[in-house]
Amino acid sequence: MILSIETSTDVCSVAIAKDGIAIAKQELFQSNSHSTHLTLLIQELFKTEGVSPMEELNAVAVSAGPGSYTGLRIGVSVVKGICYALDLPLISIDTLKTLTQAAIITQENNSAEELLYCPMLDARRMEVYTALHSSALNIIEETNAKIIDSDSFSEQLEKNKMLFFGNGAAKCKNDISNENALFLDGIVPLAANMSKLAEQKFANSDFEDLAYFEPFYLKSFVATISKKRYF
Numbered sequence: 249m250i251l252s253i254e255t256s257t258d259v260c261s262v263a264i265a266k267d268g269i270a271i272a273k274q275e276l277f278q279s280n281s282h283s284t285h286l287t288l289l290i291q292e293l294f295k296t297e298g299v300s301p302m303e304e305l306n307a308v309a310v311s312a313g314p315g316s317y318t319g320l321r322i323g324v325s326v327v328k329g330i331c332y333a334l335d336l337p338l339i340s341i342d343t344l345k346t347l348t349q350a351a352i353i354t355q356e357n358n359s360a361e362e363l364l365y366c367p368m369l370d371a372r373r374m375e376v377y378t379a380l381h382s383s384a385l386n387i388i389e390e391t392n393a394k395i396i397d398s399d400s401f402s403e404q405l406e407k408n409k410m411l412f413f414g415n416g417a418a419k420c421k422n423d424i425s426n427e428n429a430l431f432l433d434g435i436v437p438l439a440a441n442m443s444k445l446a447e448q449k450f451a452n453s454d455f456e457d458l459a460y461f462e463p464f465y466l467k468s469f470v471a472t473i474s475k476k477r478y479f
Contacts, residue, residue, distance in 0.1 A: 249306050250443070251290070252264075253326065254438055255323030256316055257436060262274050263439035263442070265442075272296065272299075273438075282322040301334060307338070307450050309340070311341055311442070312342055313464035324461070339456065341446060343437050345381070351367070351432055355411070363409050364404060365411050366381075367413060367414045369414050370416040371393055374395055393466055398425070402426070411431075
């Protein structure tokens with residue numbers, strides 16, 4: 249049994265999975281809710297399902313990034329605390345793989361058409377965090393930060409139909425106008441979609457070092473001066 253936590257975007261979500269299948273979840277679609285609601289969602293999940301974390305949990309999985317700097321740090325901090333207190337292994341899951349897993353599920357009835365999957369997380373302006381995966385979730389292009397223009401993915405789109413999704417995809421529709429470019433709305437990284445990926449890592453004992461693990465931010469955090477004035 250694995251507890252999964254996803255905090256890489258505005259959505260705060262947690263899920264419990266048994267043998268790679270999510271059996272319960274809590275999701276909050278509210279900006280800036282991670283610091284105030286994450287631990288409450290976890291407590292509610294255990295209480296509602298009657299799960300004893302000390303006796304029944306085997307591992308905890310967390311979104312590893314890329315994504316929101318603050319959101320990722322909150323998620324990882326909470327997970328490290330749980331793992332340390334309960335002596336459980338820590339599993340990290342690539343946020344873009346979680347996003348792609350959700351998109352693949354929506355296409356299960358269209359399996360006759362082979363697609364390339366291109367998750368996109370908003371990285372401000374016309375930049376996105378992105379990667380390319382096959383329908384088997386194999387990595388075709390590693391995670392990177394990309395500035396989107398009319399030439400983006402032109403080489404891949406000449407030969408393949410591509411599905412673009414995630415909160416960074418909507419702003420790219422006008423620039424990526426190739427007929428092989430398909431867009432899927434409403435796909436966000438959720439803890440429930442981490443279940444299968446976390447189970448695979450657990451089976452391979454693919455765990456992180458609890459003391460030294462850090463999220464994959466991809467870009468350095470840049471602090472800004474608040475425009476608010478206090479008198």
